[in-house]
Structure formats: C-alpha cells, structure tokens
Amino acid sequence: MISTTTFPPPSGVQYELRSGAHRAVVTEVGATLRAYTVDGVDVIDGFDLAEVSPGGRGQVLAPWPNRVGDGRYTFGGRAGQAALNEPARRNAIHGLVRWLPWQPVSQAANSVLLRCVLQPQPAYPWRLDLSLEYSVAEDGLTVSAEATNLTDSTAPFGIGFHPYLTVG
DSSP: OOOGGGSOOTTOSEEEEEETTEEEEEESBTTOEEEEEETTEESBOOOOTTSOOGGGTTEEEBSOSSEEETTEEEETTEEEEOOOSBGGGTEEESBSOTTSBOEEEEEETTEEEEEEEEOOBTTBOSOEEEEEEEEEETTEEEEEEEEEEOSSSOOOOOOEEEOOBOOO
C-alpha cells in the first residue's frame, strides 16, 4: 500500500509569498492563485490545500480565456479542435494551461516566476513559452505575464485570470 502522505497536494508544489500584511499562495498546477490575504482577511475565495481548483478559482486562462463553441476554430488556415470540457454547453472552456505543471524559474520571499511551454496539439497547433510572475508588496498583488510564440506562423493568443474576489 502506498501512503498518500508522501505525495504533494493535488495542486502540486505551493509557493507562499509574503510582504508585510500581504500573503499569497500560488500553485505549480496551472500557476493558480490559491489564496490571497491582507491582514489575515481573504481577498479571494480560494480553495483548500487538499482540493483541486473548483470552478476555475484562481486559474490562468490561456491561450484563450473564454469559451470556444464546439471546441472548433480556424486561424491562419490552421484548424483547432479542443476537447469539450464544458460538455453540457458543448464548449472548450478556459484554454489549455490551467491543469499543466508550471516550473519555477526564480523565487524570493515575496515573488515567484513560473514558466510553462505549451506544446502543439490538436486543440492548439502552435508552441508557446509562457511565464507568469506573482509578487506581493505593501501596495498589493501584481501579476505579470509574458507569452512567446515559438512557431514560424502567427498564433492566436489571449490570457485571462479567474480570481473569485470576496465581498465585504
């Protein structure tokens, strides 16, 4: 029998960032913002360490940030066919990187830079090199994104973020 205590949580390695009253937790899987608090008060409605991101909470949405009807599209003469991961509505939803592992490039007490190479596939026949830097400081949380097209043709690209902000 394999002990489950030796495995990392479902969202992978956790990167805790701190600066003054600000604390954020970013995960390896999807470069997801799992938690963000100021003075111990939740700014986002994140998720527990033992969970996978429910409803896309805190996830990065790329190379498309919304929905693709029937999962089909054409761009520059190239066709894409993505899996219908919102089957009841016949949509491919929120891109392809939200469940992929992102590798650390650098880390400090208040920041982490993560990288993911999205390889060509039926859903997206281009190669992208993506990086995200999360940092916290006295003035809040900053997220910086960079995408580099590694193919020899123009690639369609969009990025979005899915924080569930708290109210009150």
